[in-house]
Amino acid sequence: MDTICDKIIWRIIFSIFFLLILAVSCKQPERKSSWVEDYDSFYSSVTDSLTAYPQKVRGLTLQKMQMSTDSLEWYYYAAIVLKTYMFSSDVDSARHLRKKIEDFCDRQQPSPYIADLRSEYLNVKGNIYVRVGNMDSAIICFTDSYEQRLQGVKKELVSDILINLADACSRQGKYDVSAYWYRKALQTSDSLGLSEEKRPPVYYGLAQVYMALHDFDQCDYYYNLAETFYDKMLPYEQYIYLNNRGNSYYYREDYTEALEYFKKGLSLAVFHSDMVFERNLCMVNLGDVYLQMNEPDSAAKYISKCQPFFQKMGAAGALYYIDTQRIGLALERNDIAKVRHLLSTITNxxxxxxxxxxxxxxxxxEFYERTADYKNAFFYQKENRRLDDSIRNERVKMRTADISLRYQQDSTLLAKNILIEQQKIEMLKLNEGLFFWIGVCVLVLIITCFIYLYGKKRRALLLAQSQRTISSLRLENIRNRISPHFIFNVLNQEMGSREGEKKKELSALVKLMRRNLELAEQMCITLAEELEFVQTYIELQRRSLGPLFKLVVKVGEDVDTSQLILPSMLIQIPVENAVKHALLNKEGERCLWIDIYRSGTYVCVKITDNGGGFKLNSGNRGTGTGMKVIMQTIQILNAKNKDMIETAVRNVTLPNGETGCEVSFHLPSNYDYSVL
Incomplete structure (x- = not known):
């Protein structure tokens, strides 16, 4: 009776909520895939660390990839790894992984999630082209990335792509187009309701455009806007702000101020060790500033430091700039022969x-004037005048584009206001029906309350019965806890009736069982406790392993077994696996080595056997439950540590030619073993 009553009540309550939802909206949002929320949460947690600590983010992401159960989920995490390769200037790895993601997308049917994934790898591909100076290809990639993102789910990332597109256009000298895309990014941020903290890249991007046009008043206006958000910028954004602002002072020939900004940018890049590209780019700029300040030795130092990096990377734009500085350096030292040699070897x-x-x-x-080749000197003078005229024309285009864009913004705002008024009228009509349905729902809710109160007394009786059942279960739990101690008492009595070797074996078994129960309640123990447990286990197995079994335990002198902490069963489980699955059925000499030593900031633990190596398809390889427990324990601990425990299982060739299996763990110093 009570069960039927409860079902009726819940059905009525569900019907009320359904009617309320139906009255407010007729359309339900599309349900996300099961892994998307977990991915979004993870991505949000590592976004701020991507530029500053890409290697750490890569490690965390690779762990997520190992646990992925859906192929699309795996490639979404792979896209994060792709970004870490780009930010750590590992261009070759980035190209390889980007191609893998691209091939996957080409095999899939079009969908919003595939569009987002395409947008991710196209955006990274464009950034790689920017770093090597191929702006035409970069613009194509950013444009395709923008179009894909509009078809995807994460529209809030559109503005980031527009900023990249604007930057690539600026580097090509298309300043009016660049300014258009920057302002488009601002419009997009407004329409999506993004916070003010997302705008600094647009501000210092527009400042860069006005710097190129030598409109330094507007340039400083936008740099000052960006500076107000400096403390809230990501390290990568702080670097771009410092580097670009240094450039603005360089082009107005205020080299002292430019030097200060470039030095700050270099300090920031050095502090974040993964910002390799940014560090070398800063050294290029410092070399040029010192050259302009008539300090050729300092200029030469920075040029020689950064040139190998850009040569290895194949960054054509940076190498062009370095060669230009080398020409200027030779002129500063009045080494005309050096200039001639450079002009004959460098490629435009x-x-x-x-x-x-x-x-x-x-x-x-300057070179051709010094060598009295006035024809060529006049040619390059004329080229610079042409570039100056082009900059003036770009200023006119910019003003025209600004007026046009502001007109579009006003038109868009007017259309938006009209749409809001129409929506208000529709809402008034909707509210009339909404009030009726609310009245119906309130009436039904009152009836439901009466039914609920009627059944309350009977539910109270059911609750009392449940409490009695819980009390019985608690008593049973207490009896179950007594059982292991009863078993130990029986075994101790049995030991008293035995003598010699049998009594010794039974004593070792009791010790092993009791210690196993204790270890099951501990996440971590000392190395001494772990080795003692392993020795007890080996002593029990010696008769099965035979006289040809040999155990060698080596502990380095600089390893304190009573102080070193490690996860419980870390050594025991690989030892047990080696004994059960490799050594018990082996003919001839059976060897097991446990080697523990310190290597740098890590303590290395290696368990090696001569049982023929690990065979994936072997019928004697076991279920893998033990190693799975160890790996899950390590994953839980690694999640809250910067330096992680590293694990490896591999087959090795022993000095006598035999094949064995080696399980190794690298335990970092100052590792936090708490899980709370």
Missing amino acids: SENVEPDMLHIRNKYLQ
């Missing part, structure tokens, strides 16, 4: 930024 690059061309042309004009 396509898609060079106009500012870089202007600097190179200035040095070439």
Whole structure:
């Protein structure tokens, strides 16, 4: 009777909520895939660390990839790894993984989630092209990434792609197009309701555009806007702000101020060791500033430091700039022969930024004037005048584009206001029906309350009965806890009736069982306790292993077994696996080595046997439950530590030619073993 009453009550309550939801909205949002919320939570937690600590983020993401059960989920996490390769300047790894993601997307049917994944790898691909100076390809990738993102789910990332697109256009000298995309990014941020903290990249991007046009008043206006958010910027954004603002002072020939900003940028990049590309780019700029300040030795030092990095990377734009500085350095030292040699060996690059061309042309004009080749000197002087005229034309285009964009913004705002008014009228109509349904729901709710109160007394009786059942279960639990102690008492009595070797074996078994119960309640123990447990286990197995079995335990002198902490059963489980699955059925000499030593900031633990090695398809390899427990324990502990426990299982060739299996663990110093 009570069960039927409860079902009726819950059905009525469910019907009320259903009617309320139906009255407010007729359309339910599309349900997310089961893994998406977990991915979104993880991505949000590592976004701020991507630029500053890409290797750490990569390690955490690779763990997520190992636990992925869905192929799309795996590739979503792979896209995060792809970003870490880009931010740590590992271009080769980035290209390989990007191609793998691209091939996967090409095999899938179009969907919003696939569109988001395409947008991710296209955006990274564009950034790689930017770093090597291929702006045409970068613009194509960013444009495709933008179009894919509009078809996807995560529209809030559109503004980041627009900023990249604007930056690539700026480096090509298309300043009006660049400014358009920057302002489009601002519009998108407004329409999506993104916070003010997302705007600094747009501000210092617009400042960079006005710097290139030598409109330094507007340039400083946007840099000052960006500076107000400096403390809230990500390290990568802080670096770009410092580097670009240094450039703005360089182009107005305030080299002292430029030097200060470049030094700050270099300190930031050095502090974040993974910012390799940024560190070398800062050294290029420092070399040029010192050159302009008539300090050729300092300039030469920074040029020689960064040149190998960009040569290895194949960054054409950066190498063009370095060669230009080498020409300027030779002119500063009045080494005309060196300039001639450089001009005969260096190759010109396509898609060079106009500012870089202007600097190179200035040095070439000076060189040809010194060598009395006035025809070529006049040619480069004329080229720089043409570039200056082009900049003036770009200023006119910018003003026209600004007026046009502001007109579009006003039109968009007017259309938005009209749409809001229409929605208000529709809401008024909806509210009339809503009040009726609310009245019906309130009436039904009152009836439901009466039914609920009627059944309350009977539910109280059921609750009392449940409490009696719980009390019985508690008593049973107490009896179950007594059982292991009863078993130990029986075994102790049995030991009293035995003598010699049998009594010794039974005593070892009791000790092993009691210690196993104790270890089951502990996450971590000392190395001494773990080795004692292993020795007890081996003593029990010696008769089965025979006289040809040999155990060798080596502990380094600098390893304190009473102080070193490690996860419980870390050594015992690999030892037990080696005995059960490799050594028991082996003919001839059976050997097991446990080697523990310190290596740098790690303590290495290796368990090696000569049982023929690990065979994946062997019928004697066991269920893997023990190692699975160890791996899950390590994953739980690694999640809250910066330096992680590293694990490896591999087959090795022993000195006598036999094949064995080696299980190794690397335990970091100062590792936190608490899980709370």
